[in-house]
Amino acid sequence: MFLLNTHPDHRRPLLPADADGLGATGAAEVERQISQRDNYAVTPLQALPALARELGVAAIHVKDEGHRLGLGSFKALGGSYVVVRLVLEEAARRLARPVDIAELQSPDIRAVAASMTFSCATDGNHGRSVAQGAQLVGAQAAIFVHSGVSEERIAAIARFGARMIRAKGTYDDSVAEAARVSDEKGWIVVSDTSWPGYERIPGLVMQGYTALVAEALRQMPQPPTHVFVQVGVGGIAAAIAAHFALVLGDKRPIFVAVDPARAACMFDSAKAGEPVKAAVGEPTVMAMLDCYEPSLVAWRILSRVADAFMTVEDADAVSVMNRLARPAGDDPVIVAGESGGVGLAGLIAATADPTIRAQLALDASSRVFVVNTEGATDPDRYAELVHGKAAA
Numbered sequence: 001m002f003l004l005n006t007h008p009d010h011r012r013p014l015l016p017a018d019a020d021g022l023g024a025t026g027a028a029e030v031e032r033q034i035s036q037r038d039n040y041a042v043t044p045l046q047a048l049p050a051l052a053r054e055l056g057v058a059a060i061h062v063k064d065e066g067h068r069l070g071l072g073s074f075k076a077l078g079g080s081y082v083v084v085r086l087v088l089e090e091a092a093r094r095l096a097r098p099v100d101i102a103e104l105q106s107p108d109i110r111a112v113a114a115s116m117t118f119s120c121a122t123d124g125n126h127g128r129s130v131a132q133g134a135q136l137v138g139a140q141a142a143i144f145v146h147s148g149v150s151e152e153r154i155a156a157i158a159r160f161g162a163r164m165i166r167a168k169g170t171y172d173d174s175v176a177e178a179a180r181v182s183d184e185k186g187w188i189v190v191s192d193t194s195w196p197g198y199e200r201i202p203g204l205v206m207q208g209y210t211a212l213v214a215e216a217l218r219q220m221p222q223p224p225t226h227v228f229v230q231v232g233v234g235g236i237a238a239a240i241a242a243h244f245a246l247v248l249g250d251k252r253p254i255f256v257a258v259d260p261a262r263a264a265c266m267f268d269s270a271k272a273g274e275p276v277k278a279a280v281g282e283p284t285v286m287a288m289l290d291c292y293e294p295s296l297v298a299w300r301i302l303s304r305v306a307d308a309f310m311t312v313e314d315a316d317a318v319s320v321m322n323r324l325a326r327p328a329g330d331d332p333v334i335v336a337g338e339s340g341g342v343g344l345a346g347l348i349a350a351t352a353d354p355t356i357r358a359q360l361a362l363d364a365s366s367r368v369f370v371v372n373t374e375g376a377t378d379p380d381r382y383a384e385l386v387h388g389k390a391a392a
Contacts, residue, residue: 001261002310002356003270007303014242017199018301021207022239023246027214030081030207033101034069037136043067043212045219050329055351057366061224062344063216066335066375071132073288073337073374074212074236075125075192081208082190082201083133087113104137113137119144119187121167121174123288124153125374126192131160133190142187144178146171148283148290152378170280172293193233193295202235202297209239216369217247224253224369226362228350230342231259231266232289234298236373241305253369254307254360258346260284261311265294266302270309275299285314285385288339288374308360316345318385324372325386335375337382343370 013019020026034040044067048060069076084104091112092099103109117140120130127143134141141162145154146169158164165181167174175193182189194202217223227244229237234257241255259267262284269275278292302309320341324334334341347368350356357363376382 001264001267002308002350002353003267004308004359005270005303005306007270007273009304012304014245014301014304018203018297019242019246021203022210022242024214026207027210027243030077030211031214033081033084034077034211036101036104037069039070041067042215045216046332046334048327048331050327050331051323052368054328055348056364057351057362057368058364059367060347061216061220061367061369062334063212063369063371064334065212065371065373066340069132071125071128072377073125073128074209074371075129076132077211078192078205078208078235079120079126079129079190080133080136082204083118083130083139084137085204086118086188086190087116087137087139090116110138113139116140117142117185117187118190119178119182120190120192121146121171121178122149122157123171123290124149124156125288125377127157127162128160130190131157131162134162135160142182144174144181146174148287150378150381152380156377171291192235193291193293194297196296199297202295206235206239206297209236210243212371213240213243220369222367223248223251224367226256226360226366226368227253228256228258228343228346228368228370230286230289230339230373231257232339233291233293233295234266234302235295236371237266237306238295238298238301240371242301245305255305256308256310256346256350256360257302257306258343259309259311260286260289260317260342261313263290263292264311265292266299267309267311269294269299270303270306286317286339286342287378288337289342310346310350312342312345312349316349317342320345320348321382321386334372335382336372337374337377338385340372340374
């Protein structure tokens, strides 16, 4: 399904509260923090010239977040960034003086962190990021997972010393449970989705994601004309779209938000003209995007800066995983998890439909940017979907 953005706020400026932190200054702040880590490295930007020729566009560039900070996902930029930032803010408050990132491992700051517990709900990747950040600063982490999260993903989070808590129902149910329990226990919720009265921390998580766009703009020979990004609750799509809009202004690219057809909360919201909950049915194979309620902050941003919304089927996501694993011509091999190549799946679907292609002005001069948001963060699942067998 495809829908042009007809919201009354489309192409209007972002609200100051939503724009704060998502532009060049915010991205530079994130890069300064994450560059202090031992495993920091700029993730690669891969060109796919053979696929670009096949789809009739000038260029396709993929920002490969499967290499990010040892977690294999763009989520490494969000949760852990916020945990570190909140520890530094609390330390500054308690010590009554400015605290710099260079002091993070000092005894005074570690003592502050040891008294703090950070929590979140997760499908897998965000929880790993929060747990990694907590381990990095010496804090505690309590991570809530719903019934659909695989044992492999749970084990990957637990390796960082996090307390794992099972919640019944869907991802959205686990979000509610994490908020309830954390309120009782005085834990700090670091969520990548927002709700009424809870917006600052999800906004900071989104600020973390802008670092990948800042890197990509330095890596690309020219800015893109089109961007296709997967949605989930909307944080990654909103952060990328907002950064392009704030940095490039009138020269910003056409932005398309791509949902799984089975969990199309942002598409359904765009269709309704307001945030709505998508119908809960059979889970999508795109596990990291199996979300049914959009983040309010993300919706507010995307209603202004997304130019179109679309959905792709599970088969499309699996097809892209296989295409990236076995590319044509000289295109590089890219390892993409079930949710990693969904933006690219959206591009492929759009170019195959003459009407959509015309509506988006996709032609031989188009330069397209997509993000591989995760590598094989669940190796067994990746082996099954790409190789048709269990991982060795």
